[in-house]
Amino acid sequence: MSAALHFPASLQVFERGWLSANNILLTDGDEATLIDSGYFSHAGQTVELVRVGLDGRKLRRLINTHSHSDHIGGNAALQRSFGCSITIPAGMADAVANWDEDALLLRTAAQKCERFAATSLLQGGDRFVAGELEWQAIAVPGHDMDALAYYNVERRILISGDALWRDGFGILFAEVLGSGDGLGEARRTLEAIGRLAVDAVIPGHGAPFSDFDEALERAFARLRAFEDDGARMARNAIRACVTFALLDARRMSLDELPQYLAETPLYREANARFLGLGVDALADWLISDLERAGVAHREGTELVAS
Amino acid sequence: MSVASPCINICHMSPDTGWCEGCQRNIDEITRWSRASDADRHQILLAVADRRELLGLAPLAQSEGARV
Numbered sequence: 001m002s003a004a005l006h007f008p009a010s011l012q013v014f015e016r017g018w019l020s021a022n023n024i025l026l027t028d029g030d031e032a033t034l035i036d037s038g039y040f041s042h043a044g045q046t047v048e049l050v051r052v053g054l055d056g057r058k059l060r061r062l063i064n065t066h067s068h069s070d071h072i073g074g075n076a077a078l079q080r081s082f083g084c085s086i087t088i089p090a091g092m093a094d095a096v097a098n099w100d101e102d103a104l105l106l107r108t109a110a111q112k113c114e115r116f117a118a119t120s121l122l123q124g125g126d127r128f129v130a131g132e133l134e135w136q137a138i139a140v141p142g143h144d145m146d147a148l149a150y151y152n153v154e155r156r157i158l159i160s161g162d163a164l165w166r167d168g169f170g171i172l173f174a175e176v177l178g179s180g181d182g183l184g185e186a187r188r189t190l191e192a193i194g195r196l197a198v199d200a201v202i203p204g205h206g207a208p209f210s211d212f213d214e215a216l217e218r219a220f221a222r223l224r225a226f227e228d229d230g231a232r233m234a235r236n237a238i239r240a241c242v243t244f245a246l247l248d249a250r251r252m253s254l255d256e257l258p259q260y261l262a263e264t265p266l267y268r269e270a271n272a273r274f275l276g277l278g279v280d281a282l283a284d285w286l287i288s289d290l291e292r293a294g295v296a297h298r299e300g301t302e303l304v305a306s
Numbered sequence: 307m308s309v310a311s312p313c314i315n316i317c318h319m320s321p322d323t324g325w326c327e328g329c330q331r332n333i334d335e336i337t338r339w340s341r342a343s344d345a346d347r348h349q350i351l352l353a354v355a356d357r358r359e360l361l362g363l364a365p366l367a368q369s370e371g372a373r374v
């Protein structure tokens with residue numbers, strides 16, 4: 001991949017970072033559809049990016065791949081700014097309608113999101129037109145049990161959310177929390193999307209990519225490693241979620257870290273189910289691990305995002 | 307591998323400069339990044355380096371950023 005992937009002019013990708021998922025703007029004449037809205041604290045920039053991308057068109061519809069805070073965090077702000085409808089995967093309908101902060105993993109992972117109301121639902125097998133292309137919704141449970149990917153067969157484009165990245169996939173929350181068969185579902189999902197003909201993947205995070213087969217191989221390798229070693233999966237989940245929190249807050253008190261790890265359900269469960277460490281030992285491991293990875297460093301009494 | 311995005315997850319536009327407070331790209335540069343050529347991306351990164359110098363900020367590390 002020596003240059004940007006070429007997509008039709010009716011499809012724009014706004015590549016974001018790790019805190020905000022990528023946004024995909026699909027235009028049809030003077031109307032448009034957006035897929036995923038980024039994180040709550042970045043909503044101002046998301047609205048500006050969409051406004052530039054719209055270039056005078058009307059944003060009719062916002063569609064989510066799944067219900068995590070880095071994909072739905074701008075929903076409310078976008079609806080306020082553009083008056084768009086909001087379509088979500090059917091499996092998350094109740095969690096959104098009741099604003100169930102456990103089911104949405106907000107309380108579970110200590111993340112923030114502005115409440116919104118969905119106007120319609122999509123499920124696996126449903127089809128819709130956006131960006132002059134027909135998309136088929138495909139159920140991709142694993143990272144999120146209700147997640148959908150969107151696939152266009154003519155252009156062989158897969159909008160994969162966090163079910164498949166160029167290097168891996170999102171945290172298998174159900175497996176880490178003990179609430180479902182995250183590993184088994186992720187394997188079935190990778191097998192199912194592996195049967196599709198795909199020339200370009202637009203992932204939830206990272207640049208769009210074309211080396212689909214290699215990405216699948218890497219994802220299967222990671223999955224095998226998690227199947228063989230639950231502790232590795234748990235450490236990975238803790239590291240990823242704390243990194244997310246650090247990117248959001250920029251700094252955390254080192255003194256309060258053990259308590260934060262003990263009180264936040266994701267860390268508590270991951271540790272209890274797979275690691276069995278004392279909370280201070282967990283904090284010590286985490287700090288040195290994040291420092292080694294160059295994600296964070298100690299500054300006086302604080303852990304600061306690098 | 308094409309030129310990596312300079313996003314550092316501080317994604318807020320400064321009302322004073324019109325640049326992102328994290329990566330110092332303007333809104334047009336962020337919007338077009340994923341369809342920009344490598345030459346265009348290098349141009350944007352040069353502009354970013356100038357703007358950071360103007361603001362008295364250290365150069366952005368040429369890393370992939372945090373991988374979650």
Ligand SMILES: [Zn+2]
Pocket residue numbers: 066068071143144162170
């Ligand atoms: Zn997710």
